[in-house]
Amino acid sequence: MALKNLNKLYLIGFSVVLLMGCENKQGPLVLELNKGWSFKAADDQQWAATEVPGTVHTDLLNLGLIKDPFYRLNEHQLQWIDKKDWVYRSTFDVTEKILAQDFIALNFEGLDTYAQVRLNDSLILESDNMFRRFTLPVKTLLKPQNNTLEILFESPIKKGIEKFDALGYSIPMSGNDLAKIGQVEGQKEVSIFTRKAGYHFGWDWGPRLVTSGIWRPITLEAWSAVKIQDVFIRQTIQEDKAQLTAQLEIVATESADNHSAQAEILVDGKVVQTKRVALNSGVNNLEIPFVINDPELWWPNGLGDQYLYEVSVRISQGQSTDQKTQKVGLRTLELIREPDNFGTSFYFKVNGIPVFMKGTNYIPQDPFLTRPTSDHYKFLLESARDAHMNMIRIWGGGIYELDEFYALCDEYGLLVWQDFMFACAVYPGDPEFLDNVKQEAIDNVKRLRNHTSIALWCGNNE
Incomplete structure (x- = not known):
């Protein structure tokens, strides 16, 4: 009897091994690079431990090297920080499993601002926009152990002065660049030349603390x-159904002939559409339609529930697979501009119903952007919901917020009026500046456009 049971266990175990072998599919491998960082002023010799994401100011404050910037007039004593260059450095190991993948990239979610990035002494990126994201292929530069990632942050004031002097004339501003407090050479107002949060240079509600640093995560991502x-996800809503289209960008390392790749759409965990596709090496643009019958609609706070469908897209080729999941609310939203007794109307309809918008203007929660926690975000937006607001306007002198912010707005029924990051100034119009802004807009619109809460993109603050 014992031998029979042992044989059964052996057969079951053998079957499990076979099944595991058949299902040997994997998505991208991701290594977070937020540990083991150190930093220093570029003209110093001594390195100090630091936190990533973070900022130069918070790193110095955590080490006790500067006084509290928000106490009395300490702000004035810290204006030397933005005149220096700063260096951040980390070392990391990479597993053989990662190195064996077809493609390996470094993802930079936010570098503030003038950054030169080197991996194992090779320059891989020069960035000049804190609002942009970068994905860089690095497979050929990696080794199993002791990879060194070093980021030089050049002084935003010195870089701004270079651009100011090259222009040859002043551009009108509204006085929010507090160059006098900043002890800037000739009191030159240089903020408009740098794609960086405007309030860093001082505002009527906050101090001038022009910081730098790795303000959003860095990851290493590998896939085959x-x-x-x-x-x-595009949507058209009718009474009894929602017609949706998933517009996909699929990257393939090699061509998949004869429709050997498979794309699937899942709604709340159930497969609703399957399509065999042929992929070419490189970027492939696909469209897959699907339907949700008798849809539950998403409503702003106070008008109904905020039902969110979980929509997943899965792509498989051979033993490799990838999947992305997004919460999607189904709703129509119109901005009504029609002649009226006062000129032209300006109001929103949601699901065909005119909505009186009640809300607030949102500025960054802390001058140092890495300090607010998930609890801070949740408390703030829950408070807006509980105060019967239904719209939040994100101010153009701050930042495009974290994904978490918009996910909470989706959940709480708070529509978002989203400014692009321009405020109270005339900006340069040269091709280099405009191209930088164009890429910034593409990055952030693509990142945020699936959020149900996004109601309107506005060109600037004032």
Whole structure:
């Protein structure tokens, strides 16, 4: 009897091994690079431990090297920080499993602002926009152990002065660049030349603390065969059904002939559409339609529930697979501009119903952007919901917020009026500046456009 049971266990175990072998599919491998960082002023010799994400000011404050910037007039004593260059450095190891993948990239979610990035002494990026994201192929530069990632942050004031002097004349501003407090050479107002949060240079509600640093995460990502680069869910709502289209950007390392790749759409965990697709090496743009019958609609706070469908897109080729999941609310939203007794109307309809918008203007929660926690975000937006607000306007002198902010707005029924990051100034119009802004807009619109809460993109603050 014992031998029979042992044989049964052996057969079951053998079957499990076979099944595991058949299902040997994997998505991208991700290594977070937020540990083991140190920093220093570029002209110093001594390195000090630091936190990433973070800022130069918070790092100095945590080490006790500067006084509290928000106490009395300490702000004036800290204006030397933005005149220096700063260096951040980390070392990391990479597993053989990662190194064996077809494609390996470093993802930079936010570098503030003038950054030169070197991996193992090779220059891989020069960035000049804190609002942009970068994905860089690095497979050929990696080794199993002791990879060194070093980021030089050049002084935003010195870089701004270079651009100011090159222009040859002043551009009108509204006085929010507090160059006098900043002890800037000739009191030159240089903030408009740098794609950086405007309030860093001082505002009527906050101090001038022009910081630098790795303000959003860095990851190493490795994958083989296929990867979903972007998903955009378009929707058309009718009374008894919602017709949706998943617009996909799929990256393939090699061509998949004869429709050997498979794309699937899942709604709340159930497969609702399957399509065989042929992929070419490089970026592939696909559209996959699907339907949700008798849809539950998403409503702003106070008008109904905020039902969110979980929509997943899965792509498989051979033993490789990738999947992206997004919460999607189904709703129509119109901005009504029609002649009226006063000129032209300006109001929103949601699901065909005119809505009186009640809300607030949102500025960054802390001058140092890495200090607010998830609890801070949740408390703030819950408070807006509980105060019967239904719209939040994100101010153009701050930042495009974290994904978490918009996910909470989706959940709480708070529509978002989203400014692009321009405020109270005339900006340069040269091709280099405009191209930088164009890429910034593409990055952030693609990142945020699936959020149900996004109601309107506005060109600037004032």
